[in-house]
Amino acid sequence: MCQLLGMNAKNPTDLTFSFTGFAQRAGRTGDHVDGWGMAFFEGHGVRHFVDHQSAMKSPVAELIRRYPIKSTNVIAHIRKATQGAVALSNCHPFVRELWGNYWVFAHNGNLVGFDARLHSHFHPVGGTDSELAFCWIMQELAKSHAGVPSIQEMTLTLRELAARIARHGTFNFLLSNGDALWAHATTQLCYTERAWPYSMVSLSDEDLSVDFSQHTSPDDKTAIIVTAPLTSNETWVPFAPGELKAFVDGQLQAF
Amino acid sequence: MCQLLGMNAKNPTDLTFSFTGFAQRAGRTGDHVDGWGMAFFEGHGVRHFVDHQSAMKSPVAELIRRYPIKSTNVIAHIRKATQGAVALSNCHPFVRELWGNYWVFAHNGNLVGFDARLHSHFHPVGGTDSELAFCWIMQELAKSHAGVPSIQEMTLTLRELAARIARHGTFNFLLSNGDALWAHATTQLCYTERAWPYSMVSLSDEDLSVDFSQHTSPDDKTAIIVTAPLTSNETWVPFAPGELKAFVDGQLQAF
Numbered sequence: 314m315c316q317l318l319g320m321n322a323k324n325p326t327d328l329t330f331s332f333t334g335f336a337q338r339a340g341r342t343g344d345h346v347d348g349w350g351m352a353f354f355e356g357h358g359v360r361h362f363v364d365h366q367s368a369m370k371s372p373v374a375e376l377i378r379r380y381p382i383k384s385t386n387v388i389a390h391i392r393k394a395t396q397g398a399v400a401l402s403n404c405h406p407f408v409r410e411l412w413g414n415y416w417v418f419a420h421n422g423n424l425v426g427f428d429a430r431l432h433s434h435f436h437p438v439g440g441t442d443s444e445l446a447f448c449w450i451m452q453e454l455a456k457s458h459a460g461v462p463s464i465q466e467m468t469l470t471l472r473e474l475a476a477r478i479a480r481h482g483t484f485n486f487l488l489s490n491g492d493a494l495w496a497h498a499t500t501q502l503c504y505t506e507r508a509w510p511y512s513m514v515s516l517s518d519e520d521l522s523v524d525f526s527q528h529t530s531p532d533d534k535t536a537i538i539v540t541a542p543l544t545s546n547e548t549w550v551p552f553a554p555g556e557l558k559a560f561v562d563g564q565l566q567a568f
Numbered sequence: 569m570c571q572l573l574g575m576n577a578k579n580p581t582d583l584t585f586s587f588t589g590f591a592q593r594a595g596r597t598g599d600h601v602d603g604w605g606m607a608f609f610e611g612h613g614v615r616h617f618v619d620h621q622s623a624m625k626s627p628v629a630e631l632i633r634r635y636p637i638k639s640t641n642v643i644a645h646i647r648k649a650t651q652g653a654v655a656l657s658n659c660h661p662f663v664r665e666l667w668g669n670y671w672v673f674a675h676n677g678n679l680v681g682f683d684a685r686l687h688s689h690f691h692p693v694g695g696t697d698s699e700l701a702f703c704w705i706m707q708e709l710a711k712s713h714a715g716v717p718s719i720q721e722m723t724l725t726l727r728e729l730a731a732r733i734a735r736h737g738t739f740n741f742l743l744s745n746g747d748a749l750w751a752h753a754t755t756q757l758c759y760t761e762r763a764w765p766y767s768m769v770s771l772s773d774e775d776l777s778v779d780f781s782q783h784t785s786p787d788d789k790t791a792i793i794v795t796a797p798l799t800s801n802e803t804w805v806p807f808a809p810g811e812l813k814a815f816v817d818g819q820l821q822a823f
Contacts, residue, residue, distance in 0.1 A: 357693050358656025361616050372635045380627045401613025410664060413691035434689040434710065436668035438612050455689065 315405070315421040317502065318389040319487040319538040321494035321560035325355070326535055327381035328389075330523045334516035334543045336368040336378065338391060342518045347394040348404040349374060352417040353384035354491035359415045360384075363404035367391075386489040390419035402439035406487075407447050409435060411454060412461045414490040418447040421540055422483030422499065443486075446478050450488075464493045465568045468559045471495055475557050487538065494560045496538045498552035504538040505547045506564060514544045534563030570660070570676040572757065573644040574742040574793040576749035576815035580610070581790050582636035583644075585778050589771035589798045591623040591633065593646060597773045602649040603659040604629060607672040608639035609746035614670045615639075618659035622646075641744040645674035657694035661742075662702050664690060666709060667716045669745040673702040676795055677738025677754065698741075701733050705743075719748045720823045723814045726750055730812050742793065749815045751793045753807035759793040760802045761819060769799045789818030 318335045320328050332351070349371065350363035360382065364371040368391050390405035397403040405419040420443035427442055433455060435448035450471070457470050471488070475497045478484050485502050488495045496502055511525035511533075538560070542549040552558065559566040573590045575583050587606070604623035608615045615637065619626040623646050645660035652658040660674040675698035682697055684704035688711075692699040705726070712725050726743070730752045733739050740757050743750045751757055766780035766788075793815070797804040807813065814821040 355620075355656040358618070358620075358659070360618060360656065363613070363615060365610075372631065376627065376631045401610045401615065404613070408663070410691065410693060411689070413693055415693055434666070436665065438665060438668055438670055 315390055315392045316540040317419055317421045317485060317487050317538070318540075319489070319494055319496060320384070320387040321489070321536045321563055322385050323534040323562040324532065325383035325385055326533065327383050328387050329378060329381050330516070330521070331537060331543055332389060333378050333521060334518040335389060335391070335539070336374055337518035341369060347399045348392040349390060350404045350406050350419070351377060351387065351389040352406045352408065353382050354386040354417070354489060355384055357414060357491045359408060359417060359491070361406070361408055363401060365399055365401050365404060386491055386494050388417050388419050388487045388489055388494070395423045397439055397441035400439065403441050405443060407444050409447070409451050411451055414461060416451065416488065416490050418450070418486060418488050420446060421485040421501070424478065424481040424484065427478060427481035446484070449478070450474050461490070464559055464561060464566065467493070468495065468557065468566070468568055471497070472557045476555065479555065485540070492561070494536075494538070495557060496552070496560070497557040499554055501540055502538060502552040503542060503549040504536055504552070504558070504565070505549050507535045507537065508563070509533065514547055517543060517545050536560045536563050536565060570645055570647045571795040572674055572676045572740060572742050572793070573795075574744070574749050574751060575639070575642040576744070576791045576818055577640050578789040578817040579787065580638035580640055581788065582638050583642050584633060584636050585771070585776070586792060586798055587644060588633050588776060589773040590644060590646070590794070591629055592773035596624060602654045603647040604645060605659045605661050605674070606632060606642065606644040607661045607663065608637050609641040609672070609744060610639055612669060612746045614663060614672060614746075616661070616663055618656060620654055620656050620659060641746055641749050643672050643674050643742045643744055643749070650678045652694055652696035655694065658696050660698060662699050664702070664706050666706055669716060671706065671743065671745050673705070673741060673743050675701060676740040676756070679733065679736040679739065682733060682736035701739070704733070705729050716745070719814055719816060719821065722748070723750065723812065723821070723823055726752070727812045731810065734810065740795070747816070749791075749793070750812060751807070751815070752812040754809055756795055757793060757807040758797060758804040759791055759807070759813070759820070760804050762790045762792065762802075763818070764788065769802055772798060772800050791815045791818050791820065
């Protein structure tokens, strides 16, 4: 199984602190050593980093821990291979373009007997069940909407599509196009919302604390979505099985 | 205008030496300061780095100068903005998926009045003429072939498509799917082939030499394609206007 980390923020925010804790699970506090990846939206542009080395050893991950890339939507993934070899083409997150938006997707889980018929323009490059599921979602979205739908409409369509794939196994995923971040859980995902007044928070996976009030303004809002809580003194709300949530401007949406 | 750098190699090879010289053109020996990008194929997987900072200042470019990523096909680009704002979504190279392959594209030049009709699944995310041309090429390739064609067939199709775009202006580009690297010039591109026995070569843009015979084996072959010669003591063959060449396993192909 793998682990997921997502961030949706109102203002461009760096994820250095959370990624530092998360990366510990790639060898030190977890065994997710079969590659990692991370995508940062800046507007509709994407920086996409993948490596088949573990996030503890990768020089690229080391760069990200030191270089604060500010972004409004981030998706990170550390991999423990279940299907597909340890290879760059199997590292999440995956990226595709649809309607002139980049779409970024990462999955935690294992799908069995998910034999989707791909009859459109989206095909996997690697050999994972995850990339196959992503290509199928892109195909079905392209069929459902002529152009980028509203975030609410998109949420309703995704809810239907996710339920169809989830019949085949564990399907926790994160998806973003830079405007919103969608998160779906069948087994394990939780989120926290950070807003003014910020306080001191402490990582669960490493002996490190940061006082967010020193680095933030009253206008900042950030939601963090992750497989297992990253900090020991924040409120992490677990997803119910089958829940799909949308986050915009650092806040959970009601629909 | 921008500058292009491509590598096609028989065996995974790092481009640290050539990129060090190339990156000097982003501020020191050239004025290509409006972003840069680089994509490395490992098999059919891709590492894709883009930054809207110059390649001289970018921490990501600094990482690439120090961290030898071994690859068989590399495309790099340093940008001097002509069309489109300085933004991440306008940084080359661009990546799209077609037939289960990633395709990587970078362009040097300026297209005027190229108003391609995009009626398929490929749409630009940013605002450059370059990404529009790339999306049109992907669309036309998808119409011309049902699946990945042979490299020779692909070369013939690309030659026709490139000629149609080149009517609109300067269209020097590099394209790869990990199996081959295609290069097209209307004004400025040259290449060199490095093979056994290797010797000492010296960068034109920086006071740096490397003795490739110390780092290579008799089985290695590498072709380097670049806007202007990178070294002062190798033979660089200029492209004729309108030429499209294919490189496979580090060698220029005859077709």
